[in-house]
Amino acid sequence: MxxxxxxxxxxxxxxxxxxxxxxxxxxxxxxxxxxxxxxxxxxxxxxxxxxxxxxxxxxxxxxxxxxxxxxxxxLQERFGEYLVPDLMYMYQKLLQPHWNTLDMLEHTELTMHAQVRREHSQNAPPVLNVTRLSVHELVIDYVSARRMGPLAVGIVRGVARYYDEADLIDVTPTTSEDGQEVRIRVRRNPF
Ligand code: HEM
Structure with a gap:
């Protein structure tokens, strides 16, 4: 849940x-x-x-x-992809040098989004519930009344591009009918 x-x-x-x-x-x-x-x-x-x-x-x-x-x-997806280099630059102190795409996504909620919330009481990045299924795969459960799931999908693609893994990463979103919930499955091709 x-x-x-x-x-x-x-x-x-x-x-x-x-x-x-x-x-x-x-x-x-x-x-x-x-x-x-x-x-x-x-x-x-x-x-x-x-x-x-x-x-x-x-x-x-x-x-x-x-x-x-x-x-x-x-449009949201394109914009999400575009955002990533700036977000990474702004919060670079929080990024660990050994992270790859999946590691970074796994830590977004408790590291980057947590920091954004601490900076200003009115900041409200979405809650991202991330389940790491294996070294090659994770699932992100996005829930937000703002219905910006496609932005999240674009950010995931942008993160893969940032780590030069765009060719290896499969992104499969499943969106609820009202658009408030999106499950994003992210898989890294091991070969
Ligand atoms: C370096 C990593 C990241 C940083 C620094 C960051 C930062 C932020 C900030 C500052 C906001 C605006 C919050 C507000 O308006 O109060 C935001 C919103 C958002 N973030 Fe992140 N974020 C990061 C990674 C991610 C990732 C990996 C995802 C998705 C998988 C994501 C999904 C979103 C979405 C969809 C929003 C729009 C607001 C909403 O849907 O409710 N972010 N993020």
Whole structure:
């Protein structure tokens, strides 16, 4: 059984700031301004030190889906993959040099996400219940009212890329009908 997750929690400014940079680098600054307008937001400036309402993230991703014609899940997944090098850089002190993709994923909840929670009482990364099945395989149970499971899948792919293991790692997500729970099976090909 996985822990429940509170409703209506704000999202860390870092995630918004990286979304802004993602749009600016993949497209350009004027696309970001159009996106902010389409999302109905008053400002497109986000500080790493603040948190912002969930609805603003939903509005931005929803507007991006409308503008690109890509499904929300696809956009979240791409963005999740893009986030990884920055997250790793920001929290590099917590990374152990001997870790590979599976080790890092196994330690995210109690190491990186625990640190994020300590930094600010309003920070609320999702609870990730990770079960290491063997040296080659683990399962991540993601539960969040924010329904950002595809972001989690993208982060897993980004972590595999970070460790230069993208060709070896299979990622198989199974999503509940309401999107609040995602089980992500991650397997490393031993050969
Ligand atoms: C270096 C490793 C990681 C760091 C530093 C990190 C940090 C963070 C931070 C700062 C947030 C924003 C929290 C908030 O808004 O209050 C977040 C959210 C999130 N993280 Fe992580 N994270 C890491 C790894 C992972 C991994 C491996 C996964 C998935 C397997 C993951 C899944 C997510 C998701 C899906 C969210 C969005 C919020 C939600 O769905 O409720 N993160 N993370």
């Amino acid at each position: 996985v822990d429940s997750y509170p409703l209506l929690t704000p999202v860390h400014g870092t995630i918004f700031a990286l979304l802004k940079r993602y749009v600016q680098t993949q497209y350009d600054h004027s696309t970001w301004l159009r996106l902010v307008e389409a999302a109905g937001l008053e400002s497109g400036d986000f500080s790493h030190k603040d948190v912002y309402p969930d609805e603003q993230m939903d509005a931005l991703v929803g507007a991006a889906a409308g503008m690109t014609g890509l499904p929300v899940a696809e």
